[in-house]
Amino acid sequence: MFFVALITFTLAHAAPGSPFDRNPNRPLSQETLDRINRYYGVDKPIPEQFVIYMGNLLRGDLGLSFTRQRPVVEVIGQGIGTTFQLGLAALAFALAFSIPLGIVSALKQNTIVDYLSMLVATIGTTIPAFVMAIFLISIFGVSLHLLPIVGWGTWQNMVMPTFVLGLGAGAFLTRITRASMLEAIGQDYIRTARSKGLHERAVIVRHALKNALIPVATIIGPATAALITGSFIIESLFNVPGMGRLYVISILQRDYPTIMGTTLLYALLIVIANLTVDILYGALDPRIKVR
């Protein structure tokens, strides 16, 4: 986390421009500029700013947003709920369709079912989210008037962002599930299970599925990360007031404290996602002991 902070800090400050030179039509006087810089502590040398920032960070203070004149914690707090709502909905959607689809296409390998679901999965992975989003907006929003195009707050607002965000991750998970299921059902212990006279459903559910889900669980960590990071684009496109949109706006406005705060939060979320997967992994696979 320290390194994430260091790198983000350096990069953000290395980018040309400063937060207060945006409006060429209303140039601020040098005096005002100096005063503002001093107020936000931007006049000090960059390494010193970093030390001050880290000190504040340890006390849970993310600083003051340059553009909103409010603490960053508060600004992020407003967006985080929305982002979580969207992210979890997308993850749930992705898991709900990808795992059954992957299992079915593995069991019906080289049949129409398999080819169709692989087609869906390929479309989901290859078409970028923003293309898909615009596509959906034009069909359901503009032509059919079924769903609101932008905004947030009602379930209708959630449908399209969730679908677009979940599709990419879910398509990827479908492929992984199919591949690991195919591998699992080819194993010797599946033959052993069949030789015991178990019903095919018991063979698949009890013996194959648990083994097949181990690699899938590994992927859920990065997939969750992809959902979180993917939400930049989706939130901006659908004008969802979440962290992703906030992040993009704050970068455009060079709002250093907000950039820092959001980045650190993203990093923290990814770490938590991966940690959860590791723990899950230990529960699924007895060969790996959680110590």
Next chain:
Amino acid sequence: MAGQLLEVHDLHTQFFTRDGVVHAVDGVSFELAAGETLGIVGESGCGKSVTALSLMRLIPQPPGKIVQGSIIFDGADVLKMDDDEVRGIRGNNIAMIFQDPMTSLNPVLTISRQITEALELHLKMDKAEARKRTVELLDLVGIPSAKKRMDDYPHQFSGGMRQRVMIAMALSCNPKLILADEPTTALDVTIQAQILELLKGLAKEFRTAFILITHDLGVVAGMTQRIHVMYAGKIVEKADTGELFANPKMPYTWGLLRSIPRLDERRKSKLLPIEGLPPDLIAPPPGCRFEPRCQYRRDICREKEPALEHIPNAKPDHEARCWGTQQGGWLVDIDWRKEVGDTRIIEEIKQEVAQLPPEPKAGDVPPPPTAL
């Protein structure tokens, strides 16, 4: 024959691959009485395992398919049963022990779970009964402190212990027949002997018939009452175990026997491998399948396939698939042992073979051996 536990008649199992149809099992017939023990011997890829899997209808389909034949187990044809009936037999009446205990147990389930599931399914035991029986079974196969270890996972056991678990699993529902497919191949030699003894002892105790499949004649020697030798999808020799070792009647069996190292050989003697590889089972040779590798072959071997027939100079139930050793053949009186362990003698044998009385088609000179 009446009163047999298992009658396999003219079994054909084929695999439909991109390169063509593989005739993995090509007309295999044999019988097994209740409590009887049988060894099926042959080198890799000759159809032994496929035969065993066919008996339980466990051939992966596609690409495999049992295309012809009948498997009468306990009076009913396994091949005519529906899926539910077959599942009722698997694990219950016929159990199987697989080759590699490392991969044949499910790594994510405890061994007790893997044993109890069959007990609950076939013997309708409840959880507590099944667990109690599992402890008994694990004790029986010699797993120390079975009660404590039954909830361990397979990776916590050694290879030999895992194979004991497999045997416990196979015995769990008191099957009438156990198919052991190379049960000791993946184990080291000292463990092999223990596992074989265990299997033999338990089968005797419970009067379970078993079929032991192996590529190693040494393994079946003390284990089974009868031995069938398989080559390229066909049974090429059938005999009682003692008879087969004392009086083998098929050049392929001779080759197998010669390739076993012996302690009582003189020191400089070499092992004699069987030259070449088994034939391609997509397009097997039209005549005798061993002909391309046989050092005793004649023209007739290439042209016509011999039947599995009774052999002169042998016990009545001894059959072999060889023109040379059958009635009137040129190998009837040959002493196959002469060349054991001495490569130098091969040339002498070849000369001797050339001098043997000619086969029905007079004037034939044995074709020059083509090295495969």
